[in-house]
Amino acid sequence: MYIDIMLDMTSSRTLARLAAVALLAAAGIAQASPAQAAPAVDVTCESLGHYAVLCERTITGGTAPFKTRWYYNGAYFASQDDKAFTSWGCSTTSGNQYKAVVVDALGASATDTSGAACRSGNP
Structure with a gap:
């Protein structure tokens, strides 16, 4: 029985050492996640005809959630906030x-x- 206890203790110590070595090795090769890239936005607009334009904004990078403000000829339009697509006269x-x-x-x-x-006419 003494031999069995000694073997169990030796096995436990060996497993603990192996686990510690594996943990340290993983810590050395694990890379920190890169900083999140700043957002970029692309706005594309096209005429729909009949004095109307449709615009779309596409966001890449950044950290969600996003807030969007739309401006037409420099004037801010709160009614268009947070829309991915918006139409304008x-x-x-x-x-x-x-x-x-x-x-x-x-x-x-x-x-x-x-x-x-x-x-002014059809698209």
């Missing part, structure tokens, strides 16, 4: 600029602007 007599400002959960921001020709 447009003018055929002046330039039309559509801007999205995106802010991620960590406060990092990105901005993109798109212009689209406005058409």
Whole structure:
């Protein structure tokens, strides 16, 4: 019985040592996760005809959730907040600029602007 107890103790010590070595080895080769990239936003707009434009914003990088603010010719439109797609009236007599400002959960921001020709007829 004494021999069995000694074997059990030796096996337990060996397993504990192996576990410690494995843990230390894993800690040495495990890489820290890279810092999350700042968000980027791409705004694309196209004329729908009939004095209307459809815009889409695409977000890459960053940390969700995201907040989006839309601007038309420099004026902020709260009614369009947080929309991925939005449609706008447009003018055929002046330039039309559509801007999205995106802010991620960590406060990092990105901005993109798109212009689209406005058409009065069918697309």
